Amino acid sequence: DVKVTQSSRYLVKRTGEKVFLECVQDMDHENMFWYRQDPGLGLRLIYFSYDVKMKEKGDIPEGYSVSREKKERFSLILESASTNQTSMYLCASSKAARIRAQNFGPGTRLTVT
């Protein structure tokens, strides 16, 4: 079974702090994704990566950046956290070839105060 792990389940940060959310997958997947989940809005794609050091913006990239230095690890960075970034953050991965379902991590619930 593919395992996608996220560094924290719950995180509380202050406004203006730099925040790192880490995601690791153990099945050699090429594609990795970061979403935020808010009630009534479903999942919205922030950024994705299809290879090491490659990244593309999703639908809501403002206020976020990402880093992928190794194939198994994909980091989401909030340069200066704001209260409107309080949300559930979900990481996912998938194999590159053909259409494959994405495998999700357990999520990180981030609260910015």
Added chain:
Amino acid sequence: AQSVTQLDSQVPVFEEAPVELRCNYSSSVSVYLFWYVQYPNQGLQLLLKYLSGSTLVESINGFEAEFNKSQTSFHLRKPSVHISDTAEYFCALNAGGTSYGKLTFGQGTILTVHP
């Protein structure tokens, strides 16, 4: 551009009753469709998928969904629900089989099964 609309934000049902969670999509190219389930305090798990072939797809726990191209729908059904089916359900699509497998998600439907 593609979009997914889940027509009901909440669906309450009694145990052993049938249920249908509705999903409509919009896309100008061919689509690949998925249903995911999210139990409380967990990530999303794949429930079932339509990639090609038979338009009726089934999951191992009794759910089924039918791809209807003419009505641009992919509704999820179960003939008899259990308390353990209480969760949030998301419909998602990949349009055209490109863009590195990006998915567009619907807003989610919270299914609550009452005893």
